[in-house]
Amino acid sequence: MRLPVIVGMGGVNAAGRTSGFQSFRRMVIDVLPEAQRRQTLVGLAVMMGLVAAEADGRFRVVHGIENTDNTDLAEGTVLDASAVAAGFAEVVCAGTLVRRVAPEYFNVDALHWQSNASLSPADTSAGLQFAMPLAQVPEPLPEGWSLDLVGDKEALVTVVGSVNVKLDNQRDFPVKAAGQLPSGFAISELYNSRFQPRGLQMALFGATDALRSVGIEWKEILRHVNPDQVGVYSSSGFGQMDQSGYGGMQQSRMKGDRVTTKALVMGINSMPTDFINAYVLANVGIASSSVAACATFLSNLRIAVADIQAGKVRVAMVGNSEAPIVPELMDGFATMGALATDENMIRTYGDAAVDHRRASRPFGENCGFTMGEASQYFVLMDDALAVELGAPLLGSITDVFIDADGIKKSITAPGPGNHITMAKAAAAVVAVAGEEALRSKSFVLAHGSSTPQNRVTESQIFDQVAAAFEIEDWPVVAVKAYVGHTIAPASGDQLVVALGAFVHGILPGIPTIEAVADDVHQQRLLIGPEHVQRNPEDLEVAILNSKGFGGNNASAVVLSPARTQRMLERRYSAETMAAYYARREISEAAASAYFLAADRGDYAPIYRFGEGMIADEAIVIDKLRVTIDGLPGAIELPTDNPYADMS
Structure with a gap:
């Protein structure tokens, strides 16, 4: 069976840019080595428009810090990277992760x-x-x-x-916290966005970031596959709900305005897939959009993994984009009692004032989840193509399991489906990597939504599975403490952290809680506010878990780069692997060059609007294949009868 290998990742959430592990590093910035801490702060300062990169490698202050006597941070001042990191650290940290909703989204006070x-x-x-x-x-x-x-x-x-x-x-809006993109980061100003909804702008940015992180030109990748062996698996959970999409369409007549011509089309939840196909990849292969509430990312990933394993595609772009920080959606969740309101936080935590930075508290005393926005995309290849091209190796996906809950009296209530998916995932780890890898070298990325019901039900599942497979002190990571619940891409946020942990050897803690709640099942789990640092060699397997509304339960098995590489070495000869390593050095160097450029603000989305459109006369069809002028390779038409024994 073909192994789906992760060769690139990109996007953005409340912690920053995905590629180069910037967002991961922001989450664990308090335990990073000084050089990585400085790189993270400077890259985010550029992203937030606080400083701009100069040609000589230094940085010019764009927005000086107010209420400070430090004239060295005044507008127009030129600083080196160390001075930027030192001077803007507090502003950068305050303008990232979960925080009070900024006025540019909507006025939560009025x-x-x-x-x-x-x-x-x-x-x-x-x-x-x-x-x-x-x-x-x-x-x-x-x-x-x-x-x-x-x-x-x-x-x-x-x-x-x-x-x-x-x-x-x-x-007064009762919910005042959300996981917003870094303050000052405006994707619409990076390209001709044409009044596109925010979620689609984010999709273009995420897909572009992922593609460039591979370190191999897209046209070179296409030379090695047929045009229909590319797939894009993407969507948004709610569609585009801002004024340029469904939000504007639904509000217009009630406000006495006219519906715009683009509002309906732009709002469709498959539009992130369509934008990436048309404007980033120029793809004529598979276009697939799955929606499964909070498990939407894993639902799309399951289809992509299955298609790669079956040989239907050889390279896949998988991910989601969601921009749900709008009053209508947040009002809906708040009415359900699902979101953490200021009033409930004060009542639950006993604080005189609300700390919006700690609104999301998975597995602690909590009162509801916190909305977040994100765009997360990953480039997957089958192992043979990755080896042939010398693609970077970030890890691999062996299995994605999805099971429903059966009969239930509330459609939003949990059921047995997640017990099944987690048990299957644990068993799959044993089958592929062995019992020792599961017991001592694995960790779990929890759904961790920060609701009282989730902390009990999900921890019970983990504890029960750990007992069945004789696991002690199973580390549990809860990403939503940092970036909120981003709905469709939520498990994409998890995957970013899993891949970051494999490289950096850091399992992020849950810093928003002081202690684990008394009703959390943790006899065999390791949950707490502190980061857990391990030797990267001791982290080989991650299980991503998602519990979506309606019974959309999903769990995925992710293998580390080291474990994946050992599997490749068993499948391919020493000569083939030596050639792969040599080619990989080139792609990794190109990817690293992009990460450095992106840290200096060079990350404008690819937007090929109207470029290289395919005319009817460029398409040639015969009984065996379809060829398109300008595209390498041909699309082979099916000629074998898979049901020959029944015909």
């Missing part, structure tokens, strides 16, 4: 809404009278209304009874 009111006349004998433009008089005329014309353009309206109206109003 959110605009329309309140209902009923207007009645003070003198009921005269009726209610008011003037209005004739063009604004509703048709048909409401019951009880009568008109007297005042000139050609105005009417005097008399109403018998009352009039129900909606008044512009403001209210």
Whole structure:
């Protein structure tokens, strides 16, 4: 069976850029070596628009720090990397991870809404009278209304009874924390975004970042595969809900505005796939969009892994983009009681004031999850193609398991499905890597949503599986403590951390909690606020777990680069692997050069709008194949009968 190998990753979430492990490093910045800490702070300072890279390797201050007597940080000052890291560390850290919702999203203290009111006349004998433009008089005329014309353009309206109206109003929004992209990072300014929804801008950025992280030109990859052996597996969970997508379409008529021509199309939840196919990869292969609530990433990953294992595709772009920090979505979750409100946090934690930085508290005393936004994309290849091209080796995916919950009395309640997926994942680890790898060299990336129900049910599953497979002190990582719940790409956030842990030997703790809640099952688990540092060689397997609304349970097995490489060495000859290592050095050097350039702000999304469109006359079809002028290789048509024994 072909092994799906991870050769690139890219994207962005509240912790920063995905490629080069920037976002991972931000999560564990307090235990990083000084050089990596400085690199992380400087790269984020550039991303946040605080400084701009100069040609000589130094940085010019774009936004000086207010309320400081340090003139060395004034606007226009040129600094070296050490000075940037020292001077802007506090601002960078404050402007990343979960934090108070910024005004550019919406005003959580004075959110605009329309309140209902009923207007009645003070003198009921005269009726209610008011003037209005004739063009604004509703048709048909409401019951009880009568008109007297005042000139050609105005009417005097008399109403018998009352009039129900909606008044512009403001209210305090109960949820004030979210995992927002780094403050000041504006993707729309990096390319001609054409008023595209935020989620699609993020998809272009994430796919571009992932593609460049491979260190091999896309056209070179295409030379080694047929045009239909490429697949993009992507979606958003809710669609694009801001004003440029479904949000604007749904609100327009209620606000007295017109629906724009693009709102419906741009809002569709498969649009991230379509944008990547059309504007980043120019792909004519598989386009696949799966949606499975919080397990959406793993659902897309399962299909991609299966297609690679079956030989349907040889290279896949897998990921999701979600921009859900909009009042409508957050209002919906808050009404369900799913989000952590300021009032509930004060009541639960006993604090006089709310610490929005600690809004997401997986496996601790908690009162709801925290919304986040993210774009996470990964480039997968079958092992033969990765070896042939000399692609970087970040790890591999052996299995993705998905099971439903069966009968339940609440569609959002948990059930047995996640017990099944986790048990299957643990057994699959034993089958592929052995019992010792599972017992002493594996860790779990928990769904860890920060709700009271999740902390009990998910920890019980982990503890039960650990007992069945004789695991002691099984490390559990909860990424949502740092970036919030990003819905569709949530398990993409997990995968980024898993790959980062393999390289850096750091399992991020849960710094937002002081202690694990009393009702958490942890007899065989290792959960806590502190980071756990291990020798990277002792981290070989990660299990990603997701518990989605409606019974969308999923668990995936991820192998480390070292474990994956040993598997490749068993499959291929020493000569083949030696050639692979030589080619890999070149691609890794190219990838490293991109990471350095990206840290200096060179990461504009690929946006091939209208470039190289395929005309009908460029397509040639015969009985055996389809060839397209300008694309290497051919699309072979099926000729074998897979059901020959039944024909």
